[in-house]
Amino acid sequence: MNKLQLTPNTTLYPVPVVLVTCGAGDQVNIFTLNRIASCNAEPPMLSISVRPSRASHDLIDQTGEFVVNIPWPNLELVADFVGTTTCREVDKWQETGLTTQPAVVVAAPMLDACPVNLECQVRHRLRLPSHSLFVAEVVALHALPDVLNGRQEVDFEQAGAGLAYRAGVVRERPVDNFQPDALRQQIHRWRDSQ
Ligand SMILES: Cc1cc2nc3c(=O)[nH]c(=O)nc-3n(C[C@H](O)[C@H](O)[C@H](O)COP(=O)(O)O)c2cc1C
Numbered sequence: 001m002n003k004l005q006l007t008p009n010t011t012l013y014p015v016p017v018v019l020v021t022c023g024a025g026d027q028v029n030i031f032t033l034n035r036i037a038s039c040n041a042e043p044p045m046l047s048i049s050v051r052p053s054r055a056s057h058d059l060i061d062q063t064g065e066f067v068v069n070i071p072w073p074n075l076e077l078v079a080d081f082v083g084t085t086t087c088r089e090v091d092k093w094q095e096t097g098l099t100t101q102p103a104v105v106v107a108a109p110m111l112d113a114c115p116v117n118l119e120c121q122v123r124h125r126l127r128l129p130s131h132s133l134f135v136a137e138v139v140a141l142h143a144l145p146d147v148l149n150g151r152q153e154v155d156f157e158q159a160g161a162g163l164a165y166r167a168g169v170v171r172e173r174p175v176d177n178f179q180p181d182a183l184r185q186q187i188h189r190w191r192d193s194q
Pocket of ligand 1: 017029030031032033034035036049050051053054055056057079080082083084085086087088167171172173
């Protein structure tokens with residue numbers, strides 16, 4: 001069958017979806033991110049790409065730190081909410097009821113609802129046309145015993161249905177007929193059911 005030539009996109013699969021916490025003290029934030037990649041082994045490093053327009057961009061840029069929280073699949077609603085609201089207008093903590101605990105090395109907090117948390121410190125920054133690339137070292141790793149294999153490694157298969165909330169398409173907002181008010185009501189129902 002003939003292939004169609006499409007508008008270029010990064011088009012990798014699977015696309016991981018993570019919740020990033022950043023900031024320090026009483027200025028901590030959470031947002032959703034899928035432009036993330038493992039990029040070095042010794043020491044372990046990963047890269048995230050963040051648009052300068054995000055409030056989180058400046059928090060990461062100023063502190064040089066963040067936490068990558070890997071969500072269970074059932075946190076998709078939370079990922080949509082914190083990925084479509086900005087802390088400049090919405091108190092995401094109050095709206096979601098999400099709780100945190102202090103990280104061990106970095107100032108940004110770790111999300112309780114996620115089974116895996118990676119504490120990261122930025123080592124390199126690169127300004128790309130639309131995003132800033134932050135290359136960071138993973139300086140501490142926390143995981144629930146449920147997701148460890150016999151060698152004490154995080155093994156996504158241990159969690160049954162698979163750990164990460166994965167998307168098939170790189171996107172930065174929920175699809176087409178997006179209704180912010182409906183999402184807000186859904187997240188309140190989710191919060192009140194926890
Ligand atoms: C599934 C999904 C993936 C996203 N991936 C990214 C990303 O890789 N980089 C980015 O800058 N924003 C990404 N976003 C958008 C931010 O999460 C969103 O703009 C958020 O409102 C920023 O919040 P803040 O202004 O409080 O920092 C994504 C959003 C969603 C829903």
